[in-house]
Every structure is written in structure tokens, then in C-alpha cells.
Amino acid sequence: MPSPAALCVFLLLAAARAEDPYRFYTWNVTFGDVYPLGVKQQGILINGQFPGPQIDAVTNDNIVINVFNNLPAPFLLSWQGIQQRRSSWQDGVYGTNCPIPPGGNFTYNMQFKDQIGSYYYFPSLAFHKAAGGYGGIRVLSRPRIPVPFDPPAGDFTILAGDWFKLNHTDLKGILDSGNDLPFPDGLLINGHGSNGNRFTVDQGKTYRFRVSNVGISTSVNIRIQGHSLLLVEVEGSHTMQNTYSSLDVHLGQSYSFLVTTDQPPQDYTIVVSTRFTNPVLTNTAMLHYSNSNGVPAALPPPPGPTIEIDWSLNQARSIRWNLTASGPRPNPQGSYHYGQVNTTRTMRLANSRVTINGKLRYAVNSVSFVPADTPLKVADFYNIQGVFTPGSMPDALSGGPAYLQTAVMASNMRDYVEVVFENAEGSVQSWHIDGYAFWVVGMDGGQWTPASRQNYNLRDAIARYTLQVCSPSMTSKLCKGTTVSELCAS
Numbered sequence: 001m002p003s004p005a006a007l008c009v010f011l012l013l014a015a016a017r018a019e020d021p022y023r024f025y026t027w028n029v030t031f032g033d034v035y036p037l038g039v040k041q042q043g044i045l046i047n048g049q050f051p052g053p054q055i056d057a058v059t060n061d062n063i064v065i066n067v068f069n070n071l072p073a074p075f076l077l078s079w080q081g082i083q084q085r086r087s088s089w090q091d092g093v094y095g096t097n098c099p100i101p102p103g104g105n106f107t108y109n110m111q112f113k114d115q116i117g118s119y120y121y122f123p124s125l126a127f128h129k130a131a132g133g134y135g136g137i138r139v140l141s142r143p144r145i146p147v148p149f150d151p152p153a154g155d156f157t158i159l160a161g162d163w164f165k166l167n168h169t170d171l172k173g174i175l176d177s178g179n180d181l182p183f184p185d186g187l188l189i190n191g192h193g194s195n196g197n198r199f200t201v202d203q204g205k206t207y208r209f210r211v212s213n214v215g216i217s218t219s220v221n222i223r224i225q226g227h228s229l230l231l232v233e234v235e236g237s238h239t240m241q242n243t244y245s246s247l248d249v250h251l252g253q254s255y256s257f258l259v260t261t262d263q264p265p266q267d268y269t270i271v272v273s274t275r276f277t278n279p280v281l282t283n284t285a286m287l288h289y290s291n292s293n294g295v296p297a298a299l300p301p302p303p304g305p306t307i308e309i310d311w312s313l314n315q316a317r318s319i320r321w322n323l324t325a326s327g328p329r330p331n332p333q334g335s336y337h338y339g340q341v342n343t344t345r346t347m348r349l350a351n352s353r354v355t356i357n358g359k360l361r362y363a364v365n366s367v368s369f370v371p372a373d374t375p376l377k378v379a380d381f382y383n384i385q386g387v388f389t390p391g392s393m394p395d396a397l398s399g400g401p402a403y404l405q406t407a408v409m410a411s412n413m414r415d416y417v418e419v420v421f422e423n424a425e426g427s428v429q430s431w432h433i434d435g436y437a438f439w440v441v442g443m444d445g446g447q448w449t450p451a452s453r454q455n456y457n458l459r460d461a462i463a464r465y466t467l468q469v470c471s472p473s474m475t476s477k478l479c480k481g482t483t484v485s486e487l488c489a490s
């Protein structure tokens with residue numbers, strides 16, 4: 001994903017809540033041999049694990065992770081979907097933290113304040129993500145906060161994503177020489193190729209699956225032979241519980257669904273396949289009923305959508321916030337009437353693929369971000385002049401050739417902004433604003449105009465962190481997604 005611009009964020013100082021528990025981790029990051037597609041590759045391991053260890057936490061927990069970088073290169077981890085309230089300098093993308101030098105260590109210290117849900121972490125520098133180093137994050141509700149479904153009999157994490165046999169330095173070299181990434185060589189589920197995972201369940205129970213797309217370039221679809229998926233949570237929001245035969249998970253997105261093991265005692269196939277690609281890559285895992293005696297299901301593996309874009313848009317539009325369900329707080333998540341708050345500003349962010357100085361780059365409103373030597377948060381905190389200029393990123397596309405800049409959008413704390421994402425490129429783009437949830441009020445083809453606001457969902461749009469925006473070559477129209485986001489404290 002491009003890192004087009006950093007939002008300028010401000011600090012809200014408040015007393016730390018001493019009663020919230022602490023969880024301490026020590027992580028050793030190394031290179032190690034992995035064989036996800038049957039050939040030896042160098043993967044990024046955390047404490048010898050590929051993927052890395054899962055973080056299991058409860059709302060408001062304080063998380064302290066001492067990361068020892070034993071790679072021969074600078075390293076950072078970022079926490080996808082974690083808001084970093086009062087700790088934005090822990091976010092771990094270039095610009096918030098200084099990279100951890102080879103042989104050095106750094107202690108991330110953050111609170112999962114007012115959050116629930118399914119997330120993951122990943123390495124944010126130098127295409128390291130293509131070598132692994134990612135892992136799941138689960139933030140459970142506090143004991144007294146009601147959850148809109150019964151406690152599941154098990155809670156499984158599926159980290160799915162495309163994978164390349166070329167290593168991360170070779171992939172980075174391809175981009176730096178002005179070319180596109182090659183087509184991925186396979187799809188991984190939890191670090192394994194096909195038939196590398198078995199999820200054991202008891203018949204007659206209900207299980208929660210948390211799926212994140214941790215890949216580099218490809219949307220995926222997930223489905224389970226003979227079973228339907230009851231969607232319950234998207235990136236920290238409880239959804240209207242709709243049943244789906246399969247779910248699209250775009251890059252960077254996370255979904256939770258419930259699966260009831262109400263079928264005959266057999267073994268069923270979990271299928272993850274790529275979307276909008278030719279050929280279609282597939283990875284299968286096993287849903288093993290503990291009383292199956294190893295009998296495979298008699299059914300054929302379920303087919304999934306491949307190129308259908310309307311199907312994907314319709315599914316995305318059907319995902320709604322459950323207004324009466326709890327979020328991280330005792331009051332229902334819908335008691336926050338986002339549709340009644342007036343926005344003060346409209347940002348129209350158009351992505352483009354450009355070549356500058358022989359390198360393939362992505363730009364937003366013609367600006368392609370270049371990191372400064374000093375991380376922006378550090379420059380901000382110590383008031384170092386000349387590193388960046390707030391407001392150096394335009395609110396809309398003005399035309400003209402793309403240029404390089406350490407671009408920063410300026411905004412006022414507590415502003416409500418309308419953000420229109422416009423994608424005229426030939427592939428799906430995922431947009432993620434670190435630390436901010438937004439309500440996805442509309443998603444459509446065609447050119448956005450102020451009249452598009454008439455069709456906004458100002459009642460029960462899903463609040464989430466990562467939004468897919470489709471492309472004109474898929475629909476023959478310009479596609480856009482519109483969100484409303486509160487720029488709150490970070």
C-alpha cells in the first residue's frame with residue numbers, strides 16, 4: 001500500500017488510568033528458513049514463529065512490547081487498526097517512529113483504549129511485509145460489556161494473503177526499477193500453503209473465525225464447504241448479523257464471522273481464493289469435525305466469485321452497523337449519531353500510479369510522499385522546522401504532473417471531515433487511515449458530485465479502518481468510496 005500522506009495529529013493529554021492491566025511481551029525478530037510454497041525462503045520470524053505470536057488483549061489493556069531487531073536492516077512494526085490514542089508516536093510507520101536499528105531494540109508502549117475487535121500487526125518498512133513478520137491481534141470486550149452473540153466455542157485467526165517466491169529486496173528492486181510487481185506465486189493461510197492448516201471443531205457448536213488479508217497486492221474471498229458465515233464484526237464494529245456464503249476481504253481488512261458446525265460429522269474445506277485475477281490462486285484448509293473419523297465431505301469444494309465486481313460492491317454495501325449492539329463501551333455503538341454531525345471539510349483523495357525519476361510510485365492528488373530524515377512526529381514534538389509543512393497536501397486533485405513531497409495534511413482536532421476516495425487506476429485500492437475509524441457512507445461508480453450526498457447512509461453505515469475502492473477498468477466507471485471521519489485525539 002502506498003503511504004501517501006501523513007495526517008497531522010495533535011496530542012490530548014489525560015491522566016493514564018492506573019487500573020487498566022498491563023501485558024508485557026519480548027519479541028526477537030530474526031530471519032529464518034520458511035517453506036510456505038515448498039521452496040526454501042528467508043522469512044521474518046518473531047520468537048521463531050511464522051506468522052508471529054498473536055496478541056490477545058481486552059479493551060483498555062496496556063500493551064508493552066520490547067522488540068529486538070536481529071535483522072541486518074532497520075525494522076518497524078505497525079499495528080493495523082489500533083487507534084493509538086495519546087500514543088500516535090507508537091504507530092510504527094515511517095514518520096511516527098525512528099526505525100529500530102539492526103541489533104537494537106525498542107519498546108512499544110500503547111493502550112488499546114476504547115477498542116474491541118480483530119486486527120493484525122505487520123512490518124512497515126522496506127517491503128518486509130512480503131517476508132512475513134505479521135500476526136493477529138484480538139481485543140475482547142471487558143467482562144461486563146454485553147457482546148451481541150453467545151461466547152463461541154472457539155476463536156480462530158486466519159491470516160490470509162498473497163505470497164511471492166521472490167524475496168522482499170528483489171520485489172522492492174522491481175518497483176524501484178519502474179516496473180509493476182509480478183503476479184503472486186501463491187496464497188498463504190497462517191504461513192502455510194494449501195492443506196497446511198487444520199481447524200478442529202466439535203459438532204453442534206458455534207465458532208468465531210477472524211480473517212485478515214495480510215497480503216501485498218490481491219483481494220481475497222473466503223468460504224467454507226457446507227457452512228454459511230454469519231458476519232458479526234468488522235474492524236472493531238459489531239455488524240448487523242447477516243449470513244453470507246462467502247466474504248470478500250480486501251488488503252488490510254479484517255472480518256469476524258461465526259460458523260455453526262451443524263453438518264454431518266465429516267471434514268470440510270475452507271477455501272481462500274484471489275479476486276479479480278487471472279489466473280485465480282487458491283489455498284485450502286480443513287475444517288475438521290472431531291468426530292469425523294477423517295471422512296471428507298461428499299460435497300464439491302464451494303466455488304467463489306472471481307471477477308464479479310457488482311457482487312463485491314453489493315456485499316460491501318450490505319455490511320451495516322448494529323446500532324443497538326454494544327461497542328467497547330456500555331452504551332450501544334449507535335448512540336453516537338454520526339449522521340447528525342456536520343462536516344467542516346471535504347477531502348477528495350485521488351490515487352494515481354506514476355513514474356518519477358525512473359521509480360514506480362503512487363501519488364495522492366499528484367503528491368508522492370517522500371519520507372523525511374527526521375520522523376514527522378519527532379519533528380512535531382521537538383518543533384524542528386523545515387522537515388514538513390502542514391497543509392502541503394491539496395484537498396483535491398488539481399491536475400499537473402506528480403511530484404515528490406513530504407506531504408502533510410493539516411486539520412483541527414475534533415473536526416468532522418468528509419473524505420471521497422477516487423480511484424482511476426486499473427486495480428482495487430485499499431485505503432487505511434492509521435488511528436482513525438470512518439463511516440463508509442457510500443460506495444459507487446461514477447463521478448462524485450455534491451449531489452452524491454443525497455444517497456449517503458447517515459444512519460447505520462459501518463465504522464471501520466480500511467476501505468476498498470474499486471477501479472474503472474472493472475466497472476467502466478470511476479469508482480469511489482466516501483467516508484466521514486472524526487479527527488479525534490491521537
Ligand SMILES: *[C@@H]1O[C@H](CO)[C@@H](O)[C@H](O)[C@H]1NC(C)=O
Pocket residue numbers: 028029030068070
Ligand atoms: C534472538 O534470536 C537469535 C537467533 O536465535 C539469537 O542469537 C539471539 O540471542 C536472540 N536474542 C534475544 C534477545 O533473545
Ligand SMILES: *[C@@H]1O[C@H](CO)[C@@H](O)[C@H](O)[C@H]1NC(C)=O
Pocket residue numbers: 066105106107
Ligand atoms: C532494550 O531492552 C532492554 C533489556 O530488556 C531494556 O531495559 C531497554 O529499556 C530496551 N530499550 C528500549 C529502547 O526499549
Ligand SMILES: *[C@@H]1O[C@H](CO)[C@@H](O)[C@H](O)[C@H]1NC(C)=O
Pocket residue numbers: 042167168169170
Ligand atoms: C534476495 O534474493 C537475492 C537473489 O535473488 C539475493 O541476492 C538477496 O540477498 C536476497 N535478499 C535477502 C534479504 O535475503
Ligand SMILES: *[C@@H]1O[C@H](CO)[C@@H](O)[C@H](O)[C@H]1NC(C)=O
Pocket residue numbers: 147148149239240241242322323324325326
Ligand atoms: C443487534 O444487536 C442487538 C443487541 O445485542 C441484538 O439483540 C440483535 O440481534 C442484533 N441484530 C442483528 C440483526 O444482528
Ligand SMILES: *[C@@H]1O[C@H](CO)[C@@H](O)[C@H](O)[C@H]1NC(C)=O
Pocket residue numbers: 340341342
Ligand atoms: C448541522 O447543521 C444544521 C443546518 O445548519 C443545523 O440545523 C444542525 O443543528 C447542525 N448540527 C449540529 C450537530 O451542529
